[in-house]
Amino acid sequence: MVQRMARTRNKTLNRGVLVFAFNTDKWDYVSMAVYCANRVQHFLNLPTSIITDKIDSKLEQYFDQVILVEADDSNIKDHEVWKNKGRYQAYDLSPYDETILLDVDYVVNSDKLLKTFDLSDTFCCHNRTQFLMNEEAGQEMLSSYSFNSLWATVVMFKKSERAKQIFDTLRMVQENYKHYANLHSFVAGTYRNDYALTLAVKIVNGHLDDPTDFIPWNLVHVGKNTGVHADFIDQQIPDAPPGTLLYNTEFTVIYDNWKRGKIRKEYIKLKDMDFHVINKEHYVNIMENK
């Protein structure tokens, strides 16, 4: 059952960002979603709606719409429940005509995502990645004999027959994940949206590629073993209404580079660039200015 709580707003809903956030024993995904929504509002000037499983009246101040669904907790990752299933519901539940479906651990740090609306009339996502400070890392494949993985971290879709087909197929793949894992020789133990999306897009395209499905720049990852820290704290702007923040856009990325059996610490500075933080602890540290 789906339940919606929406703030009263006059403006016509057209474009917006949608995030899924189901808390687990280990991670507070809803707080991550709040952090993400604040940055979306600041950098993209778009509303964010959240799909979650627990009623919390405080969420209404941060989100355009709070959409309640039942979480599917049948997925396990690293011996913990990982509630990442059900992403196919994004198409039906999105209150927007044009939606950016975003992972909550994606740091919006520029207005770059607005360009995705110009890329396709139906759907697009990333098909290539770059790991910061590990440029030689290859592209992920479902398996040695299968496809290059697409990424569900950032997905833009517009209400259209084709986008609906992709999300309907995503549901079908999720429900038959073991079969597809067997077919494509990847491990079915943990359900991954990236793999399911890859298969869904391939099926809808008749196993061909449509270049307009792919965002023409890399999804930038900060890898699991790469540290990332905010250089400044998000600060209240003096004399502005409470909650009006001056957002930090500068980050330091630190990496242990192994050379000739020795570790050498190396760093770079980032400015005005979006990135996806794979290590949740690092993401929480950024949120909490640690």
Add this chain to the structure above:
Amino acid sequence: MDTEKLISESKARFAHNSAKAYLKEKFQAKLLVAEQGGLWKADTETIGFLNSFTSEKVVLIDTFDNPVEVNRQDLLSTLTNTYETVMSEWCKEWQELETKR
């Protein structure tokens, strides 16, 4: 987090090659422009090609490999402006990074 202290205490060295790759990634995306029904990259090749014609309309292959008939002067103007803005930002940031050790 005092990142300068973190860098100093961990004796981390600035990674020039990674910084160069990051800047390339950041600014290549900024060179993309959607206009006149196509997606274009404001690069020297496209700008040079548009400049070499005199006709009002020209057919170009966009970054998605679709042929699109465009108003040459309008697209040239947009791409030139984008190129100048983005490349000057890129150069400025690169010069800042080059001074780091």
